Amino acid sequence: MPHIDDETLALCALGEDVLDPAQRDHLAGCPACAATVRDLERVSARMRAPGTAPELVPPGPEVWARVHAELGLGDVPASQPPDQAPAPVTDQLATRRARRSWVPALVAACTALVLGLVGGVLWERRTLEPAETTVASATLDPLPDWAGSSGEAVLRTTADGRREIVVSVDAPAPEGTYREVWLLTPDVSGLVSLGVLESGEGRFDVPEGLDLAAYSVVDVSEEPLDGDPAHSSDSVVRGSLAT
Numbered sequence: 001m002p003h004i005d006d007e008t009l010a011l012c013a014l015g016e017d018v019l020d021p022a023q024r025d026h027l028a029g030c031p032a033c034a035a036t037v038r039d040l041e042r043v044s045a046r047m048r049a050p051g052t053a054p055e056l057v058p059p060g061p062e063v064w065a066r067v068h069a070e071l072g073l074g075d076v077p078a079s080q081p082p083d084q085a086p087a088p089v090t091d092q093l094a095t096r097r098a099r100r101s102w103v104p105a106l107v108a109a110c111t112a113l114v115l116g117l118v119g120g121v122l123w124e125r126r127t128l129e130p131a132e133t134t135v136a137s138a139t140l141d142p143l144p145d146w147a148g149s150s151g152e153a154v155l156r157t158t159a160d161g162r163r164e165i166v167v168s169v170d171a172p173a174p175e176g177t178y179r180e181v182w183l184l185t186p187d188v189s190g191l192v193s194l195g196v197l198e199s200g201e202g203r204f205d206v207p208e209g210l211d212l213a214a215y216s217v218v219d220v221s222e223e224p225l226d227g228d229p230a231h232s233s234d235s236v237v238r239g240s241l242a243t
């Protein structure tokens with residue numbers, strides 16, 4: 001079995017129970033993976049202890065190699081940190097200085113690596129959890145007076161169970177008018193206003209209980225500023241919601 005991936009090891013280090021049995025066996029028998037988890041644990045423990053001065057422990061070479069790769073560092077040997085590389089000058093003071101200069105950088109790099117890995121995992125999880133589910137959509141076609149215009153409507157259910165329609169329209173917008181979004185019955189015997197479309201795109205809540213099987217047509221009208229709440233009969237684009 002190949003080594004366990006970085007994201008999983010980072011979660012392990014954060015105490016999450018993410019290993020399957022095969023991975024657990026691998027971790028028990030693989031010094032490289034185990035060392036990585038230990039190193040990441042040390043970094044994350046340090047990050048979690050507010051106010052405590054960090055005890056700086058050089059991580060194993062494979063962590064350095066990973067940090068090195070992650071940060072795209074230059075020609076430093078990727079297999080070991082600078083102070084473990086053969087030192088051309090064996091002066092104690094120089095070595096100590098070198099250690100002081102790279103250790104905080106390495107801790108910062110490890111921290112960035114852990115945060116990056118964990119952030120990446122959380123991001124993936126978030127994108128996997130559907131906050132909104134697309135239920136139906138409609139291509140909005142132009143009416144004859146509005147040739148060349150186009151639009152789209154997407155019906156979604158939100159995480160808390162509401163229904164909303166996202167409408168986008170690409171059409172010229174004459175001055176002194178505004179756009180209104182409606183749901184119509186196919187024979188136009190019934191219509192419900194969803195609201196004003198301020199820019200090219202807007203989200204509209206569907207009234208609770210409204211039967212979208214009956215009110216299945218999305219319509220966007222051009223409305224004059226005349227104070228009349230009724231549909232102007234000047235539809236720009238229109239389309240039927242389909243699953």
Ligand SMILES: [Zn+2]
Nearest residue numbers: 003004030033
């Ligand atoms: Zn391994």
